[in-house]
Amino acid sequence: MPGTVHRFGACKVTREEVVEFASKYDPQPFHLDDEAAAKTHFGRLSASGWHTAAMTMGMLVENMKDNRQAGLGSPGIDELRWVRPVYPGDTLRVENELLSKRRSRSRPDMGILKSATRVYNQNDEVVMTMISNGLVSVRDPSAPIEE
Amino acid sequence: MPGTVHRFGACKVTREEVVEFASKYDPQPFHLDDEAAAKTHFGRLSASGWHTAAMTMGMLVENMKDNRQAGLGSPGIDELRWVRPVYPGDTLRVENELLSKRRSRSRPDMGILKSATRVYNQNDEVVMTMISNGLVSVRDPSAPIEE
Numbered sequence: 001m002p003g004t005v006h007r008f009g010a011c012k013v014t015r016e017e018v019v020e021f022a023s024k025y026d027p028q029p030f031h032l033d034d035e036a037a038a039k040t041h042f043g044r045l046s047a048s049g050w051h052t053a054a055m056t057m058g059m060l061v062e063n064m065k066d067n068r069q070a071g072l073g074s075p076g077i078d079e080l081r082w083v084r085p086v087y088p089g090d091t092l093r094v095e096n097e098l099l100s101k102r103r104s105r106s107r108p109d110m111g112i113l114k115s116a117t118r119v120y121n122q123n124d125e126v127v128m129t130m131i132s133n134g135l136v137s138v139r140d141p142s143a144p145i146e147e
Numbered sequence: 148m149p150g151t152v153h154r155f156g157a158c159k160v161t162r163e164e165v166v167e168f169a170s171k172y173d174p175q176p177f178h179l180d181d182e183a184a185a186k187t188h189f190g191r192l193s194a195s196g197w198h199t200a201a202m203t204m205g206m207l208v209e210n211m212k213d214n215r216q217a218g219l220g221s222p223g224i225d226e227l228r229w230v231r232p233v234y235p236g237d238t239l240r241v242e243n244e245l246l247s248k249r250r251s252r253s254r255p256d257m258g259i260l261k262s263a264t265r266v267y268n269q270n271d272e273v274v275m276t277m278i279s280n281g282l283v284s285v286r287d288p289s290a291p292i293e294e
Contacts, residue, residue, distance in 0.1 A: 026201070026204050026205065026208055027205075027208055028218055030220070040219060040220075041219065042220065048204070049220070050204050051201075053200070054168075054171070054172035054201065057172050058171065058173065058174075061173055061174055071175055072177075072187060073175075073187075073196070073232075075229060076226070076227050076229050077224065077226070079223070079225060079226070080224040080227060082220070082221060082222060
């Protein structure tokens with residue numbers, strides 16, 4: 001039901017993984033090097049925002065499995081905000097609110113869920129938010145499409 | 148200048164990396180297993196959309212370095228669309244269009260660039276688009292802010 005909020009996840013952010021992800025995909029100095037990071041507004045070594053998004057996806061997928069929901073990918077994200085830096089040692093968790101759900105017209109075997117995702121650190125500070133669209137398998141594709 | 152388009156990148160998508168990324172951050176069957184993927188609308192094993200975004204970031208950072216631009220992170224993404232699946236064996240490239248640039252009012256040593264990024268595969272098909280906001284270091288912070 002729209003309005004439903006699920007809370008889940010406990011993703012520990014390790015220094016090793018922050019540096020490994022950044023080395024591959026986001027090799028900017030403040031994601032790789034303590035001294036370079038200290039000279040920026042990040043203050044110290046911080047995770048790539050894309051790494052935070054990836055860790056969030058990991059928690060979302062785990063939650064989908066717990067709820068036996070069959071995801072079928074995503075057409076995209078309507079808005080993604082990196083609100084605060086994520087640091088090694090942080091533990092992230094997710095609040096996921098269902099905003100709307102509808103059946104796909106072109107593919108009636110699929111539903112489209114729009115969700116607001118808020119990611120918090122261990123101090124209950126929001127570090128990332130996003131509005132995402134997810135495709136899911138419809139349990140009864142023969143049921144009529146609600147208007 | 149707004150309207151300027153930069154073209155760059157050649158990122159080879161390997162099966163090993165697709166599976167490695169998905170195992171860590173997006174362990175849905177169609178990103179991990181050929182048979183499971185064949186049963187979905189993806190048709191075959193495809194990369195996590197977050198992996199495509201991460202590979203794109205890798206190409207963007209390389210281009211920033213080539214242009215001696217000092218990035219300072221990003222407040223977020225206004226829109227991200229996964230248009231087509233990305234498959235192992237694909238080679239991705241980027242077209243990046245500057246939409247606008249302005250000085251930060253709260254931090255006059257920073258500029259905010261808004262860009263439209265289009266990612267293509269080797270068949271010149273768009274696989275991903277995004278509208279992103281990037282912070283950059285201003286070369287002369289003492290210069291007055293243009294209105």
